[in-house]
Amino acid sequence: MSEQESDANEPVEMLRMPVELDYTYSAGTSASRFLRAFAEGKLLGQRCPVDGKVYIPTRGSCPQHGVPIDGEPVEVADKGTLVTYSIVRVPSENIPLELPYVAIQVVLDGADTAMHHVLSECELEDVHMGMRLQAKWKPREEWETSVGNILYFIPIDEPDAPYDSYKEHI
Amino acid sequence: MSQESSLTAPHKMAYTYKRSLGPVLSRFATALRDRKILGARRADGTVMVPPKEYDPDTAAAIEELVEVGPAGVVKSWAWVGEPRAAQPLARPFAYALVQLDGADTPMVQVVDAGSEEAMKTGMRVTARWSDEATGMITDLSFVPVDGEA
Amino acid sequence: MRDVAVVGFTQSESVRRERDRNEVEILIPVIHELKTRAGITSEDLDFVCSGSSDYLAGAAFAFVSGLDAVGAWPPLCESHVEMDGAWALYEAWVKIQMGYADLALVYGFGKPSMGDLPLTMALQLDPYTTMPLWPDAVSIAALQARLCLEGGVLSERDMAEAAARDRRNALDNPNAQVAGDFRAEQILSEPYLVSPLRKHDCAPISDGASAVLLAAGDRAKEMCERPAWIRGIEHICEPQELGVRDLTRSRSTEIAAEKAGVGAGKVDVAELSAPFSHQEILVERALGLGSDTEVNPSGGALAGNPIMAVGLSRIGEAADRITKGSANRAVAHATSGPCLQQNLVCVLEG
Numbered sequence: 001m002s003e004q005e006s007d008a009n010e011p012v013e014m015l016r017m018p019v020e021l022d023y024t025y026s027a028g029t030s031a032s033r034f035l036r037a038f039a040e041g042k043l044l045g046q047r048c049p050v051d052g053k054v055y056i057p058t059r060g061s062c063p064q065h066g067v068p069i070d071g072e073p074v075e076v077a078d079k080g081t082l083v084t085y086s087i088v089r090v091p092s093e094n095i096p097l098e099l100p101y102v103a104i105q106v107v108l109d110g111a112d113t114a115m116h117h118v119l120s121e122c123e124l125e126d127v128h129m130g131m132r133l134q135a136k137w138k139p140r141e142e143w144e145t146s147v148g149n150i151l152y153f154i155p156i157d158e159p160d161a162p163y164d165s166y167k168e169h170i
Numbered sequence: 171m172s173q174e175s176s177l178t179a180p181h182k183m184a185y186t187y188k189r190s191l192g193p194v195l196s197r198f199a200t201a202l203r204d205r206k207i208l209g210a211r212r213a214d215g216t217v218m219v220p221p222k223e224y225d226p227d228t229a230a231a232i233e234e235l236v237e238v239g240p241a242g243v244v245k246s247w248a249w250v251g252e253p254r255a256a257q258p259l260a261r262p263f264a265y266a267l268v269q270l271d272g273a274d275t276p277m278v279q280v281v282d283a284g285s286e287e288a289m290k291t292g293m294r295v296t297a298r299w300s301d302e303a304t305g306m307i308t309d310l311s312f313v314p315v316d317g318e319a
Numbered sequence: 320m321r322d323v324a325v326v327g328f329t330q331s332e333s334v335r336r337e338r339d340r341n342e343v344e345i346l347i348p349v350i351h352e353l354k355t356r357a358g359i360t361s362e363d364l365d366f367v368c369s370g371s372s373d374y375l376a377g378a379a380f381a382f383v384s385g386l387d388a389v390g391a392w393p394p395l396c397e398s399h400v401e402m403d404g405a406w407a408l409y410e411a412w413v414k415i416q417m418g419y420a421d422l423a424l425v426y427g428f429g430k431p432s433m434g435d436l437p438l439t440m441a442l443q444l445d446p447y448t449t450m451p452l453w454p455d456a457v458s459i460a461a462l463q464a465r466l467c468l469e470g471g472v473l474s475e476r477d478m479a480e481a482a483a484r485d486r487r488n489a490l491d492n493p494n495a496q497v498a499g500d501f502r503a504e505q506i507l508s509e510p511y512l513v514s515p516l517r518k519h520d521c522a523p524i525s526d527g528a529s530a531v532l533l534a535a536g537d538r539a540k541e542m543c544e545r546p547a548w549i550r551g552i553e554h555i556c557e558p559q560e561l562g563v564r565d566l567t568r569s570r571s572t573e574i575a576a577e578k579a580g581v582g583a584g585k586v587d588v589a590e591l592s593a594p595f596s597h598q599e600i601l602v603e604r605a606l607g608l609g610s611d612t613e614v615n616p617s618g619g620a621l622a623g624n625p626i627m628a629v630g631l632s633r634i635g636e637a638a639d640r641i642t643k644g645s646a647n648r649a650v651a652h653a654t655s656g657p658c659l660q661q662n663l664v665c666v667l668e669g
Contacts, residue, residue, distance in 0.1 A: 004304035012199040012305035017187045017451060019442065020256070023377040023434045025181040028341025032177040059387060060344040066354070066361045066390020068347050145177055175338045181433075183377040187446075195447050218563060220448035226558040246469070248461030248513050254438055256453045265458045267466075267562065275562035278449050278462070286514065291469050307448050 030058040033073065035145040041137065044073040045111050053112035076110035078135035078150070081161040083107055083114050083169040085127055102127055106153060107169050114169045120152040130166065132158035194223045197235055199305035207297065207310070208235040209273050216274035220307075240297035241315060242270035249286040258308055264289050268312055280311040288314060323415050324539040324546030325642075325667065327532035328635030329353040333496040333525035333623030335432065342376060342430035346388040346528040350426060353530045357542055361390040365420030367397045368411045370404035370427040371627045374439050385428060396420070403427055404529065404631030405592070405653030405663050411533050412552055421535045427628035428528035436524050436626065443657055445559055456657070457521060461513045463566045463658045464597040468515055472567045475515065478596040479503035482519040482621055485599075489618025496523045496623040519621075522594035527625025529632040547638035547649070547667040551579030554663035559656070566658050569598075572605035575664040576650075583666075586612045587646035590633035592620045592653045601659065602652055612650075616640065630654065634665050641669040 004016060027035060030046070034057040037044040045056035050065040054074050061068050085104045088097075102119040119127060120136070133153040143149045191199055194210065198221050201208045210221030211234040219238055224231060247266040253259055258280050266289075267276035282298070283289050295312040303309040329352045331345050354360065361367075367389055373381045382399050389395065396419075400406045404427020411423035431439070440456035467473050480503045489498035506519045532542070539546040555571035555578075557564050564570075576582070589612050593599035599621065603614060615621075617636040620629050630653025637649035646669070653663040 004306070008203070011196055012203055013191055013196050015189055015191065015199060015305055015447075017189050017306075017446065019183075019185045019187060019450075021183045021374070021377060021434055021439060023181040023183065024178050025377065026176040026178045026337075026341055026430070026433055028176050028344045029339045030344065031341070032175075032339075035177055060340075061347045061351075061387050062390065063387040064390055064392040066350065066388060068351055176341065181377055183374075189447065191447065198448070218560075220445070220560075222560065226560065226563045246462045246465040248458040248465070248516075250455075250458055250513070254435070254453065254455065256438060257455075258452055265452075265454045265462065267462055269562075275560070277562055278444070278452065278454055278459070280452060291465065307451050 028060065030060040034058050037073070038147060038149055039143050039145045041140070041143065041149070043076045043078055043108060045076050046073050047071055054110060055113050056108065056111045056115060074110065076108045078108070079156065080106045080108035080111070080133055081166050082119070082129060082131045082133055083166045084129060085119065087124055087127070100124065104153065105169065106133055107166055117150065118152045119154070121154040126155070130160040130163060132156050132161065192223060194221050194232055194235070201237070202307065202309050203303045203305040205299045205303055206237055207239045207270060209238040209270070210234070211236055217272060218275045219270055219273040219277050236272065238272035239270035241294060242268045242273065244281065244289070244291055244293045244295055245269050245276045246291060247281065247289050249289060251286070258311060262286070266295070266312070268295060282311055282313050321416055321418070322536050322539070322548055323412055323533055324543070324548045325531055325634065325638035326534045326539050326543040326546050327353050327357050328529070328639055329356070330494055330529035330628070330632050330635060331527045331625070332494045333523070333527045333625050335496060335524060335526070337430060337432065337526040342381070342428055343384045343387055345430065345526060346385055346426065346428040349528045349530050350388045350424070353424070353532060357532055359422070361395065362393065364422055364424050365396065366411055366414045366423040367395050368399065368407040368423065368425050370400050370402050370407040370631065371429055372401055374442060375429045375431050375434060375626065377434055385426070389424065402627070402655050403653050404628050405634055405665070406554065406655070408531060408533065408631055408634060409552060409554060409663060412549060415533060415535050421538045423533045424530065425533060425631065426528065426530035427631040429625060429627040430526045431524050431626050432526050440657070457513045457516060459561070459657050460521070460595045460598070461516045462561070464515050464520070464595065467567050467597050467601070470567050473597060473600050475507060476503055477600055478520050479506040481596045481599045482506055485615050485618045485621040486519070488616050489622035492617045492622065494623060495618045496525050498618060498622055516595065520596040522620045522624035525623050525625040527623070527628055529625065529628040529635055531631060531635050531638070543642060545642050545644060545669055547641035547669065549665060550668045551581070551666035552664070553578040554661065556661040559660065561658060564658070569601045569605040569659045569662060572602050572652065572659065572662040572664065575662050576606045579664045579666045581606055581650050581664060581666055584648050586648055586650050588613050588616060588637055588640050588649040590617060590619060590637045590649070590651045591615055592630040592633045593659065594620050594624055594654070596621060598654070598659050602654070602662070606650060606652065606664065630663065634667070637665070637667050641667055644669070
């Protein structure tokens with residue numbers, strides 16, 4: 001195999017031994033429901049039967065109480081509150097965003113768990129906790145069963161959420 | 171709620187391992203590149219192929235490597251009628267336990283025999299090298315030795 | 320030594336391909352049912368230990384998601400082995416012996432239908448000198464079967480009879496994947512899959528999960544009318560290189576059986592986890608089982624093979640028979656690695 005680098009006269013001390021395996025990944029019942037709703041522009045969460053908290057995305061069980069979550073899904077808004085963020089200035093092969101960008105945790109209105117996403121159309125010095133955000137969707141004809149239907153979040157002209165309303169998510 | 175089946179997506183997991191060989195396997199790989207097969211001489215005098223850094227019985231460090239083969243005998247075999255893409259040959263072949271001349275243990279290897287009918291425990295096989303040997307174990311495979319059984 | 324017992328066991332069905340659920344969703348009802356039956360919550364657990372393999376899911380740290388099925392808040396004392404859940408049970412047993420826990424949850428789970436399992440198993444072989452040739456698990460097992468057959472250790476009829484027995488027994492097991500009233504003659508008339516193995520000599524590929532509750536002393540007696548006490552448990556490993564092992568016997572099972580005390584009394588029931596019929600015979604012999612032992616009343620691994628849970632399920636099935644009173648003394652076996660490289664033996668008593 002020609003991908004080895006060793007010189008024909010030198011001892012072989014290293015060898016490239018790539019391992020590749022093919023899978024058909026299956027998302028499962030809950031994530032499939034979540035992604036199918038996403039294709040219709042809807043954000044679906046599900047309520048924990050123990051404390052009523054709404055998890056998004058749905059995941060089949062409450063990771064806190066360890067009980068199955070099999071009730072009706074709950075639709076949550078495509079706007080919410082930024083609870084924490086990081087300004088990313090380091091490139092990564094599998095993230096196609098222009099640097100710098102803002103990685104965020106956002107709690108959508110109606111949900112009790114924070115979701116990971118990115119923030120754009122915002123000056124870096126203006127990013128702050130508690131700011132109100134709205135999802136920026138791809139054009140409708142491009143929607144598919146993917147969280148990528150939301151390109152990013154953008155700031156909206158609403159007063160900041162009070163700290164107490166999001167402090168448990170930090 | 172409708173019970174739709176799960177969404178699925180193709181997924182390739184790839185690890186780009188670049189492995190350090192260490193003193194014993196480096197000599198083994200260098201020999202493969204030079205189209206030779208080395209075995210490890212153990213404390214009891216027997217020769218183990220492929221070599222390991224340590225004797226599996228006594229855990230003593232292996233010091234001496236000796237050349238074995240290139241021919242040997244098939245101790246067991248399994249016929250792969252429909253090779254997978256990752257496997258070394260695209261046509262049907264056998265995985266076999268091949269005990270090389272001068273070795274006391276068999277190694278898992280590939281025998282390119284053409285057909286299952288040509289395979290037999292006890293048959294003689296000999297090394298065949300890839301055109302561009304680089305030190306990988308895949309440089310090596312085996313073919314039947316004509317006229318010997 | 321503390322008295323430690325299996326006080327609960329649940330399992331999913333073994334299925335070839337779980338259409339709807341992901342591997343955690345297969346596990347969720349299994350753990351939920353076990354906790355509900357025992358009347359406990361996650362906060363009652365002193366220790367949680369699981370067995371699974373990230374290679375089955377094709378994702379690094381896939382096992383962490385399994386904790387979603389347990390409920391890990393407040394935080395739990397937890398551990399994981401990249402092996403069958405039977406080895407997770409061993410770790411939990413040690414933890415209880417050390418006095419660090421009285422009640423432990425053990426589970427195993429896997430969804431091999433997402434990948435090509437026989438090929439994935441090649442990653443268990445030496446990464447320098449064997450794995451790059453991608454010998455699949457069935458071919459590797461066939462090398463061993465041929466050594467056994469041509470060495471006169473066993474016959475194809477012996478293998479067919481083991482396969483037929485397991486599949487007949489599985490008729491009574493609603494969780495089994497392959498069950499039926501097979502006869503050895505019928506199996507022997509089938510073509511080879513990878514000669515000398517026929518399809519019936521190979522365990523099915525199964526998606527599935529199982530879970531066990533372990534409890535110490537009085538806690539076990541409170542939770543279960545007839546706990547299955549672990550009277551011996553040991554696991555022994557052989558070298559990785561196939562060429563340096565005697566593949567026609569299972570030396571590590573012999574040693575584990577001796578250390579676990581299998582021979583100290585009559586064995587009413589044995590549950591074996593060997594994934595190939597010739598391996599089942601080698602294990603049966605290595606355990607020294609006589610004709611008065613009922614082997615694989617559940618059908619064993621040949622009837623349902625949820626990899627990473629199948630060995631744990633053998634312990635659960637054996638314990639179940641003690642708890643229900645149909646056996647007083649049972650032996651469970653689990654294996655890992657190519658050609659029975661590593662074996663665990665567990666002796667349970669009522």
